Amino acid sequence: MNSQSPYIQILRQHGCRITRARRIVLRVLEDEARHNTSTQIIEAVEALDPGVGRASVFRSLDLFTRLGILRPIYISGSMTPAYVLMSGGHHHHVICSKCQAIHDFDDCGLDDMTRQLETKLNLRIDGHLLEFYGVCADCQAADA
Amino acid sequence: MNSQSPYIQILRQHGCRITRARRIVLRVLEDEARHNTSTQIIEAVEALDPGVGRASVFRSLDLFTRLGILRPIYISGSMTPAYVLMSGGHHHHVICSKCQAIHDFDDCGLDDMTRQLETKLNLRIDGHLLEFYGVCADCQAADA
DNA sequence: GGTTTAGTGAAAATCAGCAGCAAAAGAAGT
DNA sequence: ACTTCTTTTGCTGCTGATTTTCACTAAACC
Numbered sequence: 001m002n003s004q005s006p007y008i009q010i011l012r013q014h015g016c017r018i019t020r021a022r023r024i025v026l027r028v029l030e031d032e033a034r035h036n037t038s039t040q041i042i043e044a045v046e047a048l049d050p051g052v053g054r055a056s057v058f059r060s061l062d063l064f065t066r067l068g069i070l071r072p073i074y075i076s077g078s079m080t081p082a083y084v085l086m087s088g089g090h091h092h093h094v095i096c097s098k099c100q101a102i103h104d105f106d107d108c109g110l111d112d113m114t115r116q117l118e119t120k121l122n123l124r125i126d127g128h129l130l131e132f133y134g135v136c137a138d139c140q141a142a143d144a
Numbered sequence: 145m146n147s148q149s150p151y152i153q154i155l156r157q158h159g160c161r162i163t164r165a166r167r168i169v170l171r172v173l174e175d176e177a178r179h180n181t182s183t184q185i186i187e188a189v190e191a192l193d194p195g196v197g198r199a200s201v202f203r204s205l206d207l208f209t210r211l212g213i214l215r216p217i218y219i220s221g222s223m224t225p226a227y228v229l230m231s232g233g234h235h236h237h238v239i240c241s242k243c244q245a246i247h248d249f250d251d252c253g254l255d256d257m258t259r260q261l262e263t264k265l266n267l268r269i270d271g272h273l274l275e276f277y278g279v280c281a282d283c284q285a286a287d288a
Numbered sequence: 289g290g291t292t293t294a295g296t297g298a299a300a301a302t303c304a305g306c307a308g309c310a311a312a313a314g315a316a317g318t
Numbered sequence: 319a320c321t322t323c324t325t326t327t328g329c330t331g332c333t334g335a336t337t338t339t340c341a342c343t344a345a346a347c348c
Binding site: 160161163164165166195196197198199200203223 | 304
Binding site for chain 2: 334335336337338344345346
């Protein structure tokens with residue numbers, strides 16, 4: 001009865017098999033609930049089950065991205081993307097330009113805009129990512 | 145007198161030197177006005193001036209990103225990011241999940257939210273990126 | 289023009305992510 | 319549970335995109 005995870009359901013809906021590797025990668029993503037690079041995810045998976053291979057983690061990340069469960073974003077100077085879970089199809093955060101700290105926030109008033117955009121551009125919209133860039137309170141204090 | 149480009153001004157403001165490599169990378173970014181991968185940018189720079197080295201292109205892209213001029217975004221299928229110019233500090237587009245077509249749009253009603261967020265989280269916000277994911281009109285038609 | 293030092297080009301080093309294949313394990317039906 | 323049919327997996331070696339190193343060039347400023 002661990003098919004509760006809505007993400008597992010999404011896999012099912014798309015005819016994908018629920019494998020050990022995918023389950024573990026999903027668990028890591030849900031547990032960590034942060035913005036992890038592939039390397040960090042691979043390490044976490046390794047810690048949870050050394051039997052899961054690197055390649056499968058990459059394959060899972062790729063699959064989840066194609067299904068809209070995940071979204072890779074580029075943070076800081078690293079060209080390795082971090083992955084964020086698109087819970088409910090959307091995600092929002094503020095990234096500090098100085099210290100790269102990421103501050104997630106929940107409410108976005110984008111439902112109206114989504115509907116307007118669907119009408120205006122004549123397309124269907126399933127989700128969105130909203131990123132703000134700025135300087136966090138700590139870094140502003142440090143500057144002064 | 146080609147210091148018109150507002151981006152050149154930004155470089156100046158940050159005490160960065162206006163070098164040949166940076167000028168050319170900027171020109172490519174402004175001319176192409178699309179979502180180009182580092183490889184595409186390197187090729188365009190090469191075509192414009194073979195004297196500019198790869199490494200400098202990467203260094204410029206990195207610098208521009210740190211200054212908020214550019215933003216790397218993930219494009220399906222390629223592990224290398226595409227770069228978008230953050231004209232005026234922000235950028236908005238819709239990505240089709242089927243054909244990966246990108247549709248830029250200009251107006252976003254995010255000024256209010258930006259100010260609310262600044263107050264609520266006690267930080268300064270300089271810009272934002274808003275991505276919508278969906279299925280474009282063409283792909284919907286093709287499905288039917 | 290001379291000085292200073294950030295920035296550069298070239299080549300070597302690094303490392304994330306991918307490909308190919310035999311073997312393993314979901315899913316579905318019996 | 320057993321069988322069968324595919325989908326996935328774990329390996330391992332490889333590729334090509336970034337990064338680093340370092341001696342050299344050229345902005346910026348006097």
